[in-house]
Amino acid sequence: MLLNANRSHLIVVDLQARLMPAIHEGDSVIRHVNVLLAAAKQLGVPVTVTEQYPKGLGPTVPPVQEALPGDAVILPKTSFSAVREPAVVERLASLRGSGRDQVVVCGTEAHICVLQTVLELRSNGLNVFVVADAVSSRSPHSVSAACARLLHAGCHWVTTEMAVFEWMEKAATDDFRALAPLFK
Numbered sequence: 001m002l003l004n005a006n007r008s009h010l011i012v013v014d015l016q017a018r019l020m021p022a023i024h025e026g027d028s029v030i031r032h033v034n035v036l037l038a039a040a041k042q043l044g045v046p047v048t049v050t051e052q053y054p055k056g057l058g059p060t061v062p063p064v065q066e067a068l069p070g071d072a073v074i075l076p077k078t079s080f081s082a083v084r085e086p087a088v089v090e091r092l093a094s095l096r097g098s099g100r101d102q103v104v105v106c107g108t109e110a111h112i113c114v115l116q117t118v119l120e121l122r123s124n125g126l127n128v129f130v131v132a133d134a135v136s137s138r139s140p141h142s143v144s145a146a147c148a149r150l151l152h153a154g155c156h157w158v159t160t161e162m163a164v165f166e167w168m169e170k171a172a173t174d175d176f177r178a179l180a181p182l183f184k
Helices: 026-043 062-067 086-097 110-123 140-152 160-168 174-183
Strands: 008-013 047-052 073-077 102-108 127-136 156-158
Touching (some): 026 047, 026 174, 047 086, 110 127, 110 140, 127 160, 140 156
Parallel strands (some): 127 156
């Protein structure tokens, strides 16, 4: 199954100020997330950002905040799975009602909040695509374990380039000309 920008919703999980310094290859994750955000903005893919207990972990890191499309929604949470938060459930239902049944997920930590969110999205019948180079944890072993478990659960494991190029569908378009430089 290929991603389709008109059917997709991007969820950015917990890229927060006090957590990111401990994340394995955190700067790389932020760069990839920002490419996804630029593509979402260009292609009209709705964006939801979660923040795990922002009082303790701080807000979303500034480079990600600055890259957010103007209509992105930031939602605080205390549950590890974003799908256990009423505001997130309401947002998902609204977007699903408009035909958005593909959820692209990036963020941290792969083996906790990303994993629990993704497993619940799958159990709710959504097609879930986890962006491998835009997720991480404090330990790379945790990312590997999350990957194995999510693949076994029927999730798609993709890269940033895969997601963006599937969203674009073809070259020789204004969208392609706008986004292709992000991959040089």
